[in-house]
Amino acid sequence: MRILDNILTDRGSKYAVAGGPCHSADEAKSFIKELKRNKKFAKATHNTWGLICSDGAIKNDDGESGAGMIILRMLEREEVENEIVVVTRWYGGKHLGGDRFRHVQTAVRAYMDAR
Incomplete structure (x- = not known):
């Protein structure tokens, strides 16, 4: 896990990104x-994720509508x-509007660059 x-x-609002090998919906849950x-991630407002595997394209917005897509x-x-x-977000008290989608993209890009 990275x-x-x-x-x-x-x-x-603060953002983090994590990822690693995953081959199914069950592995994603695990x-x-x-x-x-990690208590920090357990307390996060949103842990949104996406995965493409033999089960197909799977996502979970975890309350951050549209982020999984x-x-x-x-x-x-x-x-x-x-x-x-x-992509993990800790809500900071102010709505971000459409900026939150750009932040999701920035986080995923950072993960891709670190691979």
């Missing part, structure tokens, strides 16, 4: 469970399969 913490901060063993699109563009990418 974790890149403090990718960016905007209006109090990955998220393992990530949340952004992650999936970026994985498809980069032709990344069997690797889950999780």
Whole structure:
């Protein structure tokens, strides 16, 4: 599991990104469970993720509507399969509007660059 913490901060919200090998929806659930063993990630407002595997394209917005689809699109563009990418957000008290989608993209890009 690779974790890149403090990718960016905007209006109090903080972002991190994590990822690693993953081959099914069940493995994705296990990955998220393992990530949340870290209390910091367990307390996050959103842990959104995307995965392309033999089960197909799977995503979970975890309350951050539309974020999972952004992650999936970026994985498809980069032709990344069997690797889950999780973007974590700690809400800072102010709504970010459409900026939150750009921040998800920035976090995924940082993960891709670190691979």
